[in-house]
Each structure stands twice: as structure tokens, then as C-alpha cells.
Amino acid sequence: MGLAALAATVLLALTPTQFVQGHATNGAFAEPGGIADPSLTAWAVLGLRAAGAEAPGSLTYLQSQETALRTTTDVALAALAERALGGDPAALLDRIRAARRPSGQIGETVNATCWAILALGGSTPRTTSWLLARQATSGGFAWAVGGQPDSNDTAAALEALRVAGVHGKPVARAAAFLLSFQNRDGGFELTRGRGSDAQSTAWAIQGLVAAGRKPPRSAFAYLAALRRPDGSYRYSRRYATTPVWVTSQVLAALAKKPFPLD
Numbered sequence: 416m417g418l419a420a421l422a423a424t425v426l427l428a429l430t431p432t433q434f435v436q437g438h439a440t441n442g443a444f445a446e447p448g449g450i451a452d453p454s455l456t457a458w459a460v461l462g463l464r465a466a467g468a469e470a471p472g473s474l475t476y477l478q479s480q481e482t483a484l485r486t487t488t489d490v491a492l493a494a495l496a497e498r499a500l501g502g503d504p505a506a507l508l509d510r511i512r513a514a515r516r517p518s519g520q521i522g523e524t525v526n527a528t529c530w531a532i533l534a535l536g537g538s539t540p541r542t543t544s545w546l547l548a549r550q551a552t553s554g555g556f557a558w559a560v561g562g563q564p565d566s567n568d569t570a571a572a573l574e575a576l577r578v579a580g581v582h583g584k585p586v587a588r589a590a591a592f593l594l595s596f597q598n599r600d601g602g603f604e605l606t607r608g609r610g611s612d613a614q615s616t617a618w619a620i621q622g623l624v625a626a627g628r629k630p631p632r633s634a635f636a637y638l639a640a641l642r643r644p645d646g647s648y649r650y651s652r653r654y655a656t657t658p659v660w661v662t663s664q665v666l667a668a669l670a671k672k673p674f675p676l677d
Contacts, residue, residue, distance in 0.1 A: 431662050431669075432468040434646030435459050438659045442472025446659050453480035454489055455660055457496035462663030464499040465670040474500040481507060487514045487522025491534035499676045504534075511535060519545030524559040526568055529575035533674045538579035546575065547585055554588030565606050566596040566615050570622025574673045577625040590626040593619055600652075601633030612651040613641050613661050617668035625673035638665055 429437075438444055443451035444459040456477060460470045477497050484490045490511055494504035511531045514522045519541035521531035528546055532538045538546075549572075550556060555564025556572035573589050596603045596619065602611025603619040616637055620630040641649040647658035648665045667674075 429644075429646035431642070431646045431648065431666055432463060432466050435463055435659055435662055435666070436468065436470070439470070439473070442470065442474070442476040444473075444659055446657055451476075453477055453484065453493055455663075456480075457492045458660055458663040460496040460499055461674065461676065462666035464496075464676055465667040465672045467670075470500065474502045478502065487511060487527040488524075488530045491522075491527070491530035494534040495530075495675050498534075508535060515539075515542065519543070525549050525556060525562075526558045526571060529556075529568070529571040532575040532578050533571075536578060536675060538575070543579045543581060546572065546579070547581070550585060550589065554590075554592035556589065563606070564592065566593055566603055567605055567618045569593045570618040570625075573622040574625040577673065578675070586626050590623060590628050593622050593626075594628075594631075597631065597634065601631070601635075601637035602651075603634065610651060610653075611637060613638060613648050614650065614664050617664045620668040620671065621673045624671050630671070635669070638669070 438447065439459065440451065442456070444456040445451040446455065456473055460473050463470045474497060477493050481493065484493055490507050494507040494511070497504040497507070511521060511534055514531065519539065521528045521542060525546070528542065532542065549560065551564045553564055555569040557564045558568050569589050569592055573586065573593070576586055596615070598604060598611045600611050603616045604611050605615045616634050620634055623630045638648065641652070643649060643655070647662045649655040650657065650661050
């Protein structure tokens with residue numbers, strides 16, 4: 416067997432978890448040719464742990480980066496990852512609680528409130544009421560107050576509502592809104608007319624699982640068509656970008672595990 420054929424065989428043998436694991440240095444993850452950062456590392460950890468894979472050294476790295484985190488969403492993301500690694504993100508959770516406003520909102524945006532609920536593993540009645548009041552007449556949720564609802568933020572809200580113990584009509588309406596973003600190719604799009612992408616499809620799968628709905632088989636078929644020989648996933652049929660981030664999010668969806676990882 417020639418060297419080129421041997422290399423191709425090795426690439427074809429790589430799994431998505433192996434691809435992601437191969438982009439870590441001392442527990443810190445980076446995109447190919449890029450610089451490691453805590454947010455990408457947290458995403459990689461969540462994807463790997465959802466798939467039952469290890470992320471050696473990542474807990475130590477994330478703990479060393481806690482003071483560099485600025486937004487509530489970043490703090491919550493890191494807290495979820497640390498907990499998935501068996502850590503106790505007490506300081507991060509204290510920061511999230513400190514970001515709670517009298518209205519019940521936590522952090523800067525609707526999205527931040529969803530992530531805060533996920534990281535805390537629960538919600539207060541006031542925060543739950545605040546989040547439900549942000550549900551649009553369409554059933555969807557937006558990134559920020561007054562924004563246009565989209566599929567990703569609706570999926571995140573469904574995960575948060577699950578943790579908050581919300582059932583019934585709000586969940587049904589959000590799930591129906593989310594399903595309306597599926598295209599003929601099986602994938603889901605972020606906003607109307609944008610076209611399907613792997614990350615929106617992954618979010619939709621997680622959101623539907625959180626809502627107690629069975630994700631369409633065609634969504635998984637769409638993701639399978641985006642898998643590359645090196646184990647990574649394309650962002651879409653047209654673009655292959657940020658493969659570590661994309662693949663990490665796909666891993667959690669393939670495992671059918673919404674956040675937080677129990």
C-alpha cells in the first residue's frame with residue numbers, strides 16, 4: 416500500500432471524538448491553526464463527555480481561565496463543562512447567581528438566562544416566569560429581548576424549560592416553531608432562508624429531545640452527509656469551517672443528550 420493510500424485509510428478510521436481530541440494541547444482546545452480558548456474548550460468537553468469520551472487536562476485548564484470569562488453565557492458554558500468533568504464550579508455558579516436581576520432575568524440576554532438555568536440546574540419561579548414571558552406569539556425565543564426568534568435560541572430555551580420543570584403548551588409551541596425550521600434536505604436552519612447547517616441541526620435535535628419529542632431521522636441523515644474522512648463535520652454542504660466547534664456540537668446531538676449533561 417502506498418503512503419497516500421495508507422494516509423487515506425488512517426483518516427477514514429478516525430471518529431468524530433478522535434478528531435476533537437486531536438486538537439487539544441494540555442487540555443486546551445483550538446481550531447486547526449488557531450489559538451486555544453476556554454469557550455471552545457468548554458464546547459469540546461461537552462461534546463466529548465456527551466459521547467462518553469475523555470478530555471484529559473481540560474478541567475485544570477478551564478479552572479485556570481475562570482477569571483478571564485466575561486459574559487454570563489461564557490461563565491455558564493464553562494460551569495457546565497467543569498461539572499461534566501466532575502468538577503465543582505462553585506465560584507462560577509456564584510457569579511451567575513450574582514447576575515440575577517429583580518425581574519428574574521439572569522445576565523445580559525434571553526440566551527444568557529437560558530444558559531444560566533442550565534448551569535444552575537434549576538430555576539426560580541421569577542426567572543421561569545420571566546423566560547416564559549419572552550416567548551413570542553410564534554412560539555419561538557430570540558437571543559435578546561425584542562429580537563427575532565430563531566431556531567438555536569428556541570432550542571436553548573427548550574433545554575432551559577426542561578430544567579425549570581415547565582411542561583405543556585409553552586413547550587409544545589416552542590417545539591412546533593423549532594420544527595418549522597427544517598428544510599427538505601433534512602437539516603435545520605438558524606433563520607428563515609439561511610439554509611441548513613450542522614450546528615442549527617444539532618441544536619434542533621437537542622431541543623426536541625429536551626421537549627420530549629423524537630427528532631426526525633432525516634436530521635441525522637443530514638448530519639451524516641456532512642461527515643468528513645478525518646472524522647469532523649462540515650458546517651454546511653457549502654462551507655467547512657470551525658470544525659472543532661461544529662463537530663463538538665454534533666457529538667452532543669448524536670448522543671441525543673440535551674444540556675446539562677446528567
